[in-house]
Amino acid sequence: xxxxxxxxxxxxxxxxxFLRPSVEATFATIDSFVEKQTRSTDIELPYWSNERxxxxxxxxxxxxxxxxxxxxxxxQCTKGTVDEPWKGRRDLWFRIEDQICHAEAKQSGICWPCVxxxxxxxxxxxxxxxxxxxxxxxxxxxxxxxxRTYATSGDDVETERRKPRxxxxxxxxxxxxxxxxxxxxxxxRRFSDVIHSALASVTKAxxxxxxxxxxxxxxxxxxxxxxxxxxxxxxxSMPELDILICESGSGQ
Numbered sequence: 001x002x003x004x005x006x007x008x009x010x011x012x013x014x015x016x017x018f019l020r021p022s023v024e025a026t027f028a029t030i031d032s033f034v035e036k037q038t039r040s041t042d043i044e045l046p047y048w049s050n051e052r053x054x055x056x057x058x059x060x061x062x063x064x065x066x067x068x069x070x071x072x073x074x075x076q077c078t079k080g081t082v083d084e085p086w087k088g089r090r091d092l093w094f095r096i097e098d099q100i101c102h103a104e105a106k107q108s109g110i111c112w113p114c115v116x117x118x119x120x121x122x123x124x125x126x127x128x129x130x131x132x133x134x135x136x137x138x139x140x141x142x143x144x145x146x147x148r149t150y151a152t153s154g155d156d157v158e159t160e161r162r163k164p165r166x167x168x169x170x171x172x173x174x175x176x177x178x179x180x181x182x183x184x185x186x187x188x189r190r191f192s193d194v195i196h197s198a199l200a201s202v203t204k205a206x207x208x209x210x211x212x213x214x215x216x217x218x219x220x221x222x223x224x225x226x227x228x229x230x231x232x233x234x235x236x237s238m239p240e241l242d243i244l245i246c247e248s249g250s251g252q
Contacts, residue, residue, distance in 0.1 A: 002027055002031050002034075002215050003217070004215045004216065005213075005214045006020060006024070006213050006214075007196070007199075007212045008209075008211055008212075009199045009203040009209065009211075009212065010204070010207075010209070013209055015247060016209075016211040016247075018096050018097055018099055019096065019211065019245070020211075021065040021066065022058070022062040022064075022065045022066075022069070022096060023058075023061065023243070024061075024065070025060075025062070025064040025065035026058050026062075026064075026213075026243075027061070027215050028061070029061050029064055030046055030047065030057055030215060030241070031217075033045075033046045033057075034046075034220070038219075038220075038225060043225055043227045045220075045238055047171065047238070047241045048173055048238050050107060051105050051107035051108065051171060052074060054105075054173075055073060055074075055091060055092060055105050055169075055171075056073065058169070058243070059073050059092065059094070062094050066096070068097075069095060069096050070094060070095040071092070071093070071094045071095075072092075072093040072094070073092055074089055074090075074091060074092075090102060090104070090140070091104050091105045091169075092104075092105065092169075093164075099165055101164055101165045101166070102137045102140070102164045102165070102166050102167070103133075103137055103166070103167040103168070103169050104133040104134070104136050104137045104140075104167075104169070105133065105168075105169040105170070105171065106129055106130075106133055106168075106169070106170050107170070107171040107172075110125050110126055110129075111129075111170060111171060111172045111173065112173055112174075112175070113172070113174050113175075114175060114176070114177070115175065115180075115184075115187045115188055116180055116183075116187050118191050119194070120194055120197060120198060123194045123197070123198035123199075124198045124202065126170050126172055126195075126198070126244060127198050127202050127210070127244060127246075128202075129168075129170050130169065130170040130210070130246040131168060131202075131208060131246050133168025133169065133246070134166060134167055134246040134247060134248040135168070135248055136168070137167060137168060137248060138166040138248035138249065165248075166247070166248040166249070167245055167246065167247050168245070168246045168248070169243065169244070169245050169246075170243075170244040171243055172195075172241070172243075172244070173238050173240070173241055173242075174188070174191055174240050174242075175229075175236045175238045176188075176221070177232075177234050177235065177236055178223065178234065178235035179234075181221060181223065181226070181237070184221050184239075188216070188240060195212065196212075199212055199244075208246055209246065209247050210245065210246050211243075212243070212244055213242070214240070214241075214242050214243075215240065215241040215242075216239055216240045217240075218239065220237050220238070220239035221237055221239050225237060
């Protein structure tokens with residue numbers, strides 16, 4: 001089983017309470033995948049391919065946490081400003097309870113670090129990326145403001161315009177090489193400290209709100225579960241997934 005945690009920035013923030021059960025169900029979804037797959041001769045992780053694959057695990061968690069939740073992934077929509085619209089793809093639409101939410105996600109570049117070389121600047125770049133994605137999600141939400149139609153008295157009907165909550169999501173998947181496997185405990189502890197420091201610094205200075213969800217499986221650091229990566233040209237393991245979630249409308 002995994003070791004996982006959820007932290008909020010600033011501490012005591014309640015903005016993400018509605019999302020916590022879905023994130024916890026996401027961890028359970030990944031656990032189920034990993035435990036079944038590692039019994040075979042093929043080592044596969046659902047978060048090591050790309051942003052779409054990892055996002056599908058979060059979408060599954062949202063559905064798994066409550067059968068009344070709704071999710072739509074990766075669909076075409078209008079984006080941009082009123083003056084400069086363009087066709088693009090929204091990464092995630094979901095409804096939890098009465099909350100309509102949009103999200104844009106990223107898992108690229110700095111999101112695939114070697115755990116031992118991840119710096120404070122790298123962590124701050126990931127935090128900034130989540131903020132940028134949240135702002136992009138809010139910008140694009142002008143095209144998809146939801147409407148609730150309801151009867152008042154008699155034959156009168158009113159329409160309520162509802163602005164969605166908009167989020168930016170960054171997935172970080174640090175890897176460790178087989179050569180550094182003996183030092184994994186200190187390496188990943190330092191990695192978490194760096195992310196914590198970056199989130200604390202940014203949210204204190206600019207009043208942004210964040211949820212940081214960390215998924216970690218020490219059993220994936222067994223030598224038998226390392227794999228030969230043609231991209232990194234060495235044997236590696238990816239036992240951790242960090243999810244940074246920023247809500248738009250803060251720190252602006």
